[in-house]
Amino acid sequence: MASFASRLVGAAKLNAHTYEEVEADPHAFPQAMAAVALSAVCAGIGTGGGEGLYPLAVDTGVAMVGWLVWAWLTWFIGAKILPTKETQADLGQLLRTTGFAASPGILRILALVTPAASAILLLSQLWMLAAFVLAVRQALDYRSTWRALAVCVLGWIVYTTALYLITMPAPLQVSHLALP
Numbered sequence: 001m002a003s004f005a006s007r008l009v010g011a012a013k014l015n016a017h018t019y020e021e022v023e024a025d026p027h028a029f030p031q032a033m034a035a036v037a038l039s040a041v042c043a044g045i046g047t048g049g050g051e052g053l054y055p056l057a058v059d060t061g062v063a064m065v066g067w068l069v070w071a072w073l074t075w076f077i078g079a080k081i082l083p084t085k086e087t088q089a090d091l092g093q094l095l096r097t098t099g100f101a102a103s104p105g106i107l108r109i110l111a112l113v114t115p116a117a118s119a120i121l122l123l124s125q126l127w128m129l130a131a132f133v134l135a136v137r138q139a140l141d142y143r144s145t146w147r148a149l150a151v152c153v154l155g156w157i158v159y160t161t162a163l164y165l166i167t168m169p170a171p172l173q174v175s176h177l178a179l180p
Helices: 004-012 016-024 026-047 053-081 091-100 103-113 117-139 145-167
Strands: none
Touching: 004 016, 004 026, 004 091, 004 103, 004 117, 016 026, 016 091, 016 117, 026 053, 026 091, 026 103, 026 117, 053 091, 053 117, 053 145, 091 117, 103 117, 117 145
């Protein structure tokens, strides 16, 4: 079994073997959670740093919930709605692989100390997206990266639409307006 650090590096290198190893190891779930949390903490430090532990803890919690929801949606769409003949995956496999897909996000801590912060944040987001697609392809046993990308995009659309509907402000009530 590979170490946590070597799995983080392998996932960041987009090494398909690393994702297959994590997929097959049911004991890797705590490591996957740690990868998401570490990535979120590094993003919090890199983008704000000095705001305190409470906002950092809240942001990390939100990142964990976001990962769980997006991974579940992606698993449901990919394994239940759009599976291939080869698709045989449970939610745990997808959670483990997509958790490690957050590993490139650890580099977001570098945004704190560089004038290229925006570039670092953008590149790490794109890198994590590529890793997420690879993680989905490996966990769902897809042969096509394009199919994995489509499943990820569909999951993201459902996730962001639901998030928008949940967090959008309440409609303005006419009865609350002061009339002259």
